[in-house]
Amino acid sequence: MSHHSEPQLLVLHAVRLLGFAGVDAIAQRAGASTEETLILLRQAERSGWVQHLEFFDTDGWSLTDFGKWENERELALERHHADPDGEIAAVYRDFLPLNARMLRATTAWQIGPSAVDAFASNDHSDAGWDAEVLDEFERLGVELAPLVERLTKVLTRFEGILTRYETALRRAKSGQTMWVDRSDVDSCHLVWFQLHEDLIATLGLDRGTEV
Incomplete structure (x- = not known):
């Protein structure tokens, strides 16, 4: 049976794949609501995994180096269970x-x-x-x-x-x-x-x- 990824992994992974993006784009890629995505992003921000940046009239989220490491840790754990x-x-x-x-x-x-x-x-x-x-x-x-x-x-x-x-x-x-x-x-x-x-x-x- 195909494995369903955890919401936190999906949001963090969406940020990685998009590079720099607003919450709506991240939510769409993660397959989550905007509200749930923002909550998970704020939690990830407190953990030092993502950062929110503003440039003139543009704002968005990106991974930190620690966030990339955490994303890869979660992916490796998921792969171990889902893809033996x-x-x-x-x-x-x-x-x-x-x-x-x-x-x-x-x-x-x-x-x-x-x-x-x-x-x-x-x-x-x-x-x-x-x-x-x-x-x-x-x-x-x-x-x-x-x-x-x-x-x-x-x-x-x-x-x-x-x-x-x-x-x-x-x-x-x-x-x-x-x-x-x-x-x-x-x-x-x-x-x-x-x-x-x-x-x-x-x-x-x-x-x-x-x-």
Whole structure:
């Protein structure tokens, strides 16, 4: 049976995945109400795990170094109970080749080689080029699906990833190019990046030494 994560873990983990975010965004990612999320954030703040920051007209929450350590401690404990057979690690190994392709596809989306500049920024004037890249994004989503299914059989918090990815891809293919790789919307690349970060955090790995 798939394991349901504790609310405190979900909120702290949402802060990690979002990096810096307001309470509403954290609540949405954690699958909790705004009121419950704020209570848990205040508790985490008293424990030194998160900090509330204000910049001009923007405010939000971020993890402290101690909070990152606590998040990884909770994730390791959860994995020990929910995944004794190491299925998440197995999925991660299968994910890495897809991740390499995602990096190449994102680069291809951002760079459109021309006759005079092999590293020219993609101005999206070449519909054929963009269509080929979006086809690769679509193939990646299809190949990601069974991996996410395996993950959700272990931990319910991986649910919803495919819906987010497919929604972003559908908008991108309708001509809204921001939904491919922008970080200020729930784009294909952002969804993928956060899944990657989730796997790394869950397994206690270091992105910098990743093979």
